[in-house]
Amino acid sequence: MITIEHLEKTFETPKGNVTALEDVNLSIDHGQFTCIVGASGCGKSTLLKIIGGLEPPTVGTVSVDQKINPEPGQDRGMMFQSYTLYHWLTVTENIEFGPKLNGVNVAERKSIVDHLIRSIGLTKFKDLYPSSLSGGMQQRVALARMLANDPSILLMDEPFGALDAQTRAMMQNLLLKLWEENHKTVLFVTHDIDEAILLGDVIYVMSSHPGKVKKRITVDIPRPRADQIFSNRTFGDLKAEITELLFDENEKNMNLA
Numbered sequence: 001m002i003t004i005e006h007l008e009k010t011f012e013t014p015k016g017n018v019t020a021l022e023d024v025n026l027s028i029d030h031g032q033f034t035c036i037v038g039a040s041g042c043g044k045s046t047l048l049k050i051i052g053g054l055e056p057p058t059v060g061t062v063s064v065d066q067k068i069n070p071e072p073g074q075d076r077g078m079m080f081q082s083y084t085l086y087h088w089l090t091v092t093e094n095i096e097f098g099p100k101l102n103g104v105n106v107a108e109r110k111s112i113v114d115h116l117i118r119s120i121g122l123t124k125f126k127d128l129y130p131s132s133l134s135g136g137m138q139q140r141v142a143l144a145r146m147l148a149n150d151p152s153i154l155l156m157d158e159p160f161g162a163l164d165a166q167t168r169a170m171m172q173n174l175l176l177k178l179w180e181e182n183h184k185t186v187l188f189v190t191h192d193i194d195e196a197i198l199l200g201d202v203i204y205v206m207s208s209h210p211g212k213v214k215k216r217i218t219v220d221i222p223r224p225r226a227d228q229i230f231s232n233r234t235f236g237d238l239k240a241e242i243t244e245l246l247f248d249e250n251e252k253n254m255n256l257a
């Protein structure tokens with residue numbers, strides 16, 4: 001569904017060129033849950049923005065459903081670590097914002113919003129504004145707002161990075177539940193190795209300066225995973241492997257600093 005070939009991204013800055021990504025090649029199947037882990041600055045966000053059409057590649061191609069280097073589109077929903085809800089709109093209005101913009105009629109909008117608000121467990125909070133919600137609740141609304149446009153690809157940039165451990169575990173379970181219902185294609189950036197193994201079918205470990213794919217790892221652990229995964233032997237082996245791969249990158253970053 002997504003194929004990336006020889007992707008390079010160089011930013012021109014007053015201090016010279018910064019090559020964020022170099023010769024990145026990867027391929028993501030329809031319905032696959034793919035995680036990207038890598039040291040800070042290895043180009044994870046840049047990669048997601050290029051796939052989302054928010055940044056053009058310098059060299060190479062991103063093909064999404066056979067469209068080459070596509071502009072931003074409804075087929076790709078994005079979610080970020082920072083809380084990005086419209087603070088002047090209620091929970092309901094935030095979720096129905098996209099469908100309304102797309103001219104979806106009132107009855108259909110209501111059905112989309114009711115279903116999503118139930119899925120994220122915020123029915124009682126539907127008329128509140130974001131400022132009255134906790135961080136975890138805001139991210140649940142952000143998830144619902146992304147899903148309201150029914151994108152086939154979810155591009156998620158450390159969406160749970162700012163949440164406490166318990167809220168994060170709850171969000172991971174919610175995302176897995178929704179993904180198991182509809183099997184959308186997910187590209188999920190995280191710093192958290194446990195999270196990547198819990199969620200991903202495939203993990204790309206990136207190296208930095210410039211960002212490249214260091215290793216593609218298949219997570220061969222049966223689903224559902226949430227309850228038993230931490231005692232799974234494969235989990236331990238994968239965690240040790242990824243930790244070692246990232247340790248080298250963090251060392252490299254420290255030496256560059």
Ligand SMILES: Nc1ncnc2c1ncn2[C@@H]1O[C@H](COP(=O)(O)OP(=O)(O)OP(=O)(O)O)[C@@H](O)[C@H]1O
Pocket residue numbers: 011012013018019020038039040041042043044045046047
């Ligand atoms: N708009 C920009 N202009 C100039 N340089 C940029 C720009 N965006 C990103 N970069 C540089 O590209 C590199 C990759 O940045 P990016 O934010 O993609 O990394 P990241 O892996 O997502 O980092 P983090 O994990 O810290 O969020 C960094 O060196 C960054 O400084």
